Amino acid sequence: MTQLKKSFHLLLISLLLVITAKAQYVEPNEFKSPVELIFPNQKFDSIVAKNALAKGTTTLAGILGQDKPNGLGESFKKIYLFPATPYFKEWYDLKKKGAQVKKGKIKIAAIDSTAACYSYWCQTNIEGKFTFPNLKPGKYIMLVTLDRVASRTSDKYEGSAYDNYGGQADYYATQTHNTFYKEDFMKEVEIPANENVVTLKWKTK
Numbered sequence: 001m002t003q004l005k006k007s008f009h010l011l012l013i014s015l016l017l018v019i020t021a022k023a024q025y026v027e028p029n030e031f032k033s034p035v036e037l038i039f040p041n042q043k044f045d046s047i048v049a050k051n052a053l054a055k056g057t058t059t060l061a062g063i064l065g066q067d068k069p070n071g072l073g074e075s076f077k078k079i080y081l082f083p084a085t086p087y088f089k090e091w092y093d094l095k096k097k098g099a100q101v102k103k104g105k106i107k108i109a110a111i112d113s114t115a116a117c118y119s120y121w122c123q124t125n126i127e128g129k130f131t132f133p134n135l136k137p138g139k140y141i142m143l144v145t146l147d148r149v150a151s152r153t154s155d156k157y158e159g160s161a162y163d164n165y166g167g168q169a170d171y172y173a174t175q176t177h178n179t180f181y182k183e184d185f186m187k188e189v190e191i192p193a194n195e196n197v198v199t200l201k202w203k204t205k
Contacts, residue, residue, distance in 0.1 A: 037110040038100075040090035044111075049118035052083030056136025058191050062200030064128045064144060073128015074204065077144055081120040081132055084139035084188065088115070092141050095186055137193040143186050146204060150179045 060081075065074035082088045094109035101107070124130045155172040162168050185204050192198070 036105045042087040042090045044087045044115045055134050058135045059197045060132040065204040075126045077124045080143040082141045139190045148183045
């Protein structure tokens, strides 16, 4: 029993040494991200945002991206709804300018994690339909991120053929290259007073 206790104590000490040991050298991270986040200059006011999101009686209903060839909208996409307070309005204006490239940096508009909590979200159905219930009158900012693909083609050399007279014919095969990326779409919407339902068709092209 005594031998078992000694073995246990030795094992415990070994574990403590492993846990508390410091690295002799930590390799620094030399990668520098080219992306720089730009935040609104306006100070975020949580009380104003909370009041703007108070429960109302109006429903905002619509369809996202009904301009697709099959007549359907964007399926199963998450849409965010922010109150158009001065903070979110400045962010919206920054986003409209798109990514800015300056001195080798890609500057992208963003909001802090606290402000991001003051929003509603919903998910579209298979037809692209969405609903935000219980909104009060006022202005709102909508945000959705969609998957996109950019395609380009190039000719790949496959070989050559020669005839008996010194002629040469080169053969090429066309290749398609796809680049997948995400794109943000934003839209301002106003909920008027004394309206039970506000409908919206949101095109994403």
